[in-house]
Amino acid sequence: MTQLSHIRNFSIVAHIDHGKSTLADRLIQSTGTVSDRDMKEQMLDAMDIERERGITIKANTVRIDYIAQDGDHYVLNLIDTPGHVDFAYEVSRSMQAVEGSLLVVDASQGVEAQTLANVYTALDADHEIVPVLNKIDLPAAEPDAVRAQIEDVIGLDASDAVLISAKSGLGIPDVLEAIVKRLPAPQGDRDAPLKAMLVDSWYDPYLGVVVLIRVMDGVIRKGDNIRMMQTGAKYGIDKLAVLKPAMVDVPELGPGEIGIFTGSIKQVRDTKVGDTITHDKKPCAKALPGFKPSVPVVFCGLFPVDSAEFEDLRSAIEKLALNDASFTYEMESSAALGFGFRCGFLGLLHLEVVRDRLEREYGIDLITTAPSVVYHVHMKSGEVIELHNPADLPDLTHVDHVEEPRIKATILVPDDYLGDVLKLCQDRRGIQQELTYAGARAMVVYDLPLNEVVFDFYDRLKSITKGYASFDYEITGYRQDNLVKMQVLVNDEPVDALSMMVHRDRAEGRGRVMCEKLKELIPRHMFKIPIQAAIGGKVIARETLAALRKDVTAKCYGGDVSRKRKLLDKQKAGKKKMRQFGKVEIPQQAFISALKMDG
Numbered sequence: 001m002t003q004l005s006h007i008r009n010f011s012i013v014a015h016i017d018h019g020k021s022t023l024a025d026r027l028i029q030s031t032g033t034v035s036d037r038d039m040k041e042q043m044l045d046a047m048d049i050e051r052e053r054g055i056t057i058k059a060n061t062v063r064i065d066y067i068a069q070d071g072d073h074y075v076l077n078l079i080d081t082p083g084h085v086d087f088a089y090e091v092s093r094s095m096q097a098v099e100g101s102l103l104v105v106d107a108s109q110g111v112e113a114q115t116l117a118n119v120y121t122a123l124d125a126d127h128e129i130v131p132v133l134n135k136i137d138l139p140a141a142e143p144d145a146v147r148a149q150i151e152d153v154i155g156l157d158a159s160d161a162v163l164i165s166a167k168s169g170l171g172i173p174d175v176l177e178a179i180v181k182r183l184p185a186p187q188g189d190r191d192a193p194l195k196a197m198l199v200d201s202w203y204d205p206y207l208g209v210v211v212l213i214r215v216m217d218g219v220i221r222k223g224d225n226i227r228m229m230q231t232g233a234k235y236g237i238d239k240l241a242v243l244k245p246a247m248v249d250v251p252e253l254g255p256g257e258i259g260i261f262t263g264s265i266k267q268v269r270d271t272k273v274g275d276t277i278t279h280d281k282k283p284c285a286k287a288l289p290g291f292k293p294s295v296p297v298v299f300c301g302l303f304p305v306d307s308a309e310f311e312d313l314r315s316a317i318e319k320l321a322l323n324d325a326s327f328t329y330e331m332e333s334s335a336a337l338g339f340g341f342r343c344g345f346l347g348l349l350h351l352e353v354v355r356d357r358l359e360r361e362y363g364i365d366l367i368t369t370a371p372s373v374v375y376h377v378h379m380k381s382g383e384v385i386e387l388h389n390p391a392d393l394p395d396l397t398h399v400d401h402v403e404e405p406r407i408k409a410t411i412l413v414p415d416d417y418l419g420d421v422l423k424l425c426q427d428r429r430g431i432q433q434e435l436t437y438a439g440a441r442a443m444v445v446y447d448l449p450l451n452e453v454v455f456d457f458y459d460r461l462k463s464i465t466k467g468y469a470s471f472d473y474e475i476t477g478y479r480q481d482n483l484v485k486m487q488v489l490v491n492d493e494p495v496d497a498l499s500m501m502v503h504r505d506r507a508e509g510r511g512r513v514m515c516e517k518l519k520e521l522i523p524r525h526m527f528k529i530p531i532q533a534a535i536g537g538k539v540i541a542r543e544t545l546a547a548l549r550k551d552v553t554a555k556c557y558g559g560d561v562s563r564k565r566k567l568l569d570k571q572k573a574g575k576k577k578m579r580q581f582g583k584v585e586i587p588q589q590a591f592i593s594a595l596k597m598d599g
């Protein structure tokens with residue numbers, strides 16, 4: 001057990017790509033926490049997908065032993081936090097478990113939207129903050145300007161910011177010293193009853209559910225009988241360990257310490273992040289405040305392209321859900337797509353990550369239906385229904401009104417692109433709330449419907465600003481608007497997977513774009529195919545796909561059999577990605593592409 005005065009618990013907050021993981025790697029490596037031989041780049045990004053996409057999804061933790069310049073041995077616990085907007089809520093939770101933050105800002109980029117969002121979360125958690133300017137090796141680095149920006153925009157003294165290059169290792173010893181000297185030691189009472197915060201949990205195939213805790217008061221030991229105060233569940237502690245980042249068993253954990261335990265817990269869902277863990281026999285008097293559970297905000301249907309793969313999909317989804325309590329699913333059946341699942345996600349990126357994992361790790365070809373937000377349908381009877389799937393909208397004669405979720409979006413953008421960004425927000429039914437300047441960048445705050453953001457807002461924002469804008473959002477509440485369900489009919493058959501809620505004033509435009517896109521995406525058949533968009537039986541847009549007699553082998557004049565076969569095989573493979581709707585085959589790609597609103 002380490003003395004409180006020699007513990008420092010901290011997290012690293014940064015905008016995506018500003019170098020948080022690289023810095024974490026350097027801290028781990030330079031203190032010899034992991035031998036050079038075992039050092040994989042981006043040690044903390046465990047999953048392949050995270051590595052490939054370069055984003056950190058789950059919060060990870062590492063305990064670093066550090067001999068400071070004063071000759072003393074310190075224990076530094078780093079809780080790594082996810083950087084992407086979908087996971088903002090996990091960031092705020094893990095921050096409650098530590099006392100300080102390193103604020104990493106790319107010295108060539110400056111403050112971005114997630115820098116702001118994350119640093120405010122850290123300040124909300126009463127963190128002491130050490131600004132760190134990274135990437136000073138880059139010729140474009142402007143540490144002085146960025147220092148001034150941190151002071152102007154965030155209001156944080158950056159005069160003694162640490163200048164580093166996480167890539168080359170320059171300045172890393174200064175970061176370690178700053179952690180010890182400038183961040184506060186944790187507080188706690190060793191003799192008080194046990195009070196520990198449940199910070200995170202995950203499923204390990206060998207150990208079962210692993211629970212990450214931060215001890216506030218008291219001491220937890222292997223073999224103890226503990227109780228989770230919110231759920232009331234009781235467990236015996238089988239294993240107690242610290243993460244270096246590999247598990248190293250310890251006999252006990254005292255105040256200020258961070259570690260894991262296991263105790264025959266079956267599902268991640270049995271553990272509530274933010275719950276208080278105490279001794280069953282001698283509980284603490286008052287539980288920690290606890291957190292709201294994170295709720296899914298974006299829903300979509302996932303269906304196997306080949307309906308024979310439904311059971312495979314079910315078992316894959318069940319396995320994924322073991323480890324990700326923020327992802328929800330229930331069985332769904334669709335006239336057009338057969339059996340599948342309606343799944344809920346924290347945001348679009350979360351959706352993409354889960355879909356990719358299902359396809360890649362489990363080898364299942366999927367059809368993803370239009371992502372939808374959760375609407376509140378107020379019935380004339382006074383009942384309020386949560387609508388996760390536009391196809392389930394009740395008969396309108398019974399509906400009084402529909403409310404949609406709204407967000408507060410913060411966008412930072414260089415001046416040159418401001419006009420385009422304002423136009424984009426305006427086009428998406430946004431209401432401007434604030435427009436301020438931070439150096440050569442404008443900061444705009446918009447009230448927007450989440451519905452208009454889930455499809456491709458972020459992609460559009462990136463493309464119109466050549467990647468220079470940054471974006472962050474939080475959900476603010478629900479508001480009534482003139483929302484209707486738009487259906488799409490292909491060859492006079494409704495395709496429920498393409499139903500969506502739209503604002504009445506924008507329905508014609510959306511319908512037209514959708515029909516045009518489908519006309520491009522659906523291959524010609526031997527007969528004419530009408531493609532229509534309709535609201536409650538009234539057609540608002542229409543395209544017709546002309547008939548075609550398709551002879552794919554026509555080009556292979558004469559005898560080249562192998563070439564002919566190749567072409568036929570190719571066509572067969574293409575077919576796999578198609579779905580039959582009545583007499584029409586619709587390629588899987590159409591479901592995703594048709595939903596993108598512009599461009």
Ligand SMILES: Nc1nc2c(ncn2[C@@H]2O[C@H](COP(=O)(O)OP(=O)(O)OP(=O)(O)O)[C@@H](O)[C@H]2O)c(=O)[nH]1
Nearest residue numbers: 017018019020021022054055056083135165166167
């Ligand atoms: N030139 C230079 N590049 C750096 C430095 N630090 C990080 N990078 C590069 O910047 C990119 C992003 O770094 P990451 O550490 O993955 O960024 P991150 O903030 O952890 O990103 P997320 O995990 O996605 O939030 C990588 O390509 C790094 O190699 C640095 O000091 N100098």
